[in-house]
Amino acid sequence: MSDFWNERYSEKEYVYGEAPNVFFAxxxxxxxxxxxxxxxxxxxxxxxxxxxxxWKVNAFDSSEAGKIKAVQLADKRKLVIDYVIxxxxxxxxxxxxxxxxxxxxxxxxxSIRTQIHRKAIQWxxxxxxxxxxxxxxxxxKNNSGGPKELSMLYTxxxxxxxxxxxxxxxxxxxxxxxxxxxxxxxxxxxxxxxAVKK
Numbered sequence: 001m002s003d004f005w006n007e008r009y010s011e012k013e014y015v016y017g018e019a020p021n022v023f024f025a026x027x028x029x030x031x032x033x034x035x036x037x038x039x040x041x042x043x044x045x046x047x048x049x050x051x052x053x054x055w056k057v058n059a060f061d062s063s064e065a066g067k068i069k070a071v072q073l074a075d076k077r078k079l080v081i082d083y084v085i086x087x088x089x090x091x092x093x094x095x096x097x098x099x100x101x102x103x104x105x106x107x108x109x110x111s112i113r114t115q116i117h118r119k120a121i122q123w124x125x126x127x128x129x130x131x132x133x134x135x136x137x138x139x140x141k142n143n144s145g146g147p148k149e150l151s152m153l154y155t156x157x158x159x160x161x162x163x164x165x166x167x168x169x170x171x172x173x174x175x176x177x178x179x180x181x182x183x184x185x186x187x188x189x190x191x192x193x194x195a196v197k198k
């Protein structure tokens with residue numbers, strides 16, 4: 001899979017844009033500055049935004065090409081992010097160490113999804129938050145991005161199950177218009193989720 005993302009991120013332009021995801025930015029702006037983990041962070045748009053807002057940023061992805069562009073974006077804005085190349089199933093951070101873990105269009109095969117979500121809960125401090133924006137199954141009829149495999153898309157039931165010990169603050173299935181670079185353009189069926197570790 002890293003070959004696919006390396007090829008995509010090797011394009012000259014930032015393929016999902018340089019601006020952060022709107023829902024992510026809106027949620028972050030309601031919180032005091034702290035430490036954040038951004039899995040599958042690609043070209044760094046959300047990591048760089050968080051750093052600009054005063055967050056200590058830990059990001060990871062399997063794509064070297066993504067990291068190169070993320071670091072370039074951070075350098076351009078004179079910001080620092082900690083970005084490592086690692087697999088989501090292998091990487092680890094200390095338990096109870098971060099304030100937010102944000103999965104922004106981070107879709108996983110069903111065989112590893114729950115394992116990764118469990119790790120994210122462990123990384124969070126009590127009172128810390130999970131923030132997710134992703135595609136729901138209705139996205140299969142659209143051409144605005146996302147996996148074309150049903151099992152990799154999110155439903156409210158999946159998120160309730162994976163994060164059952166957290167307190168849900170926001171859970172919405174909705175249709176929106178995406179304008180995030182070349183590959184997230186147009187009508188999109190998404191899901192948004194915010195939950196707090198008790």
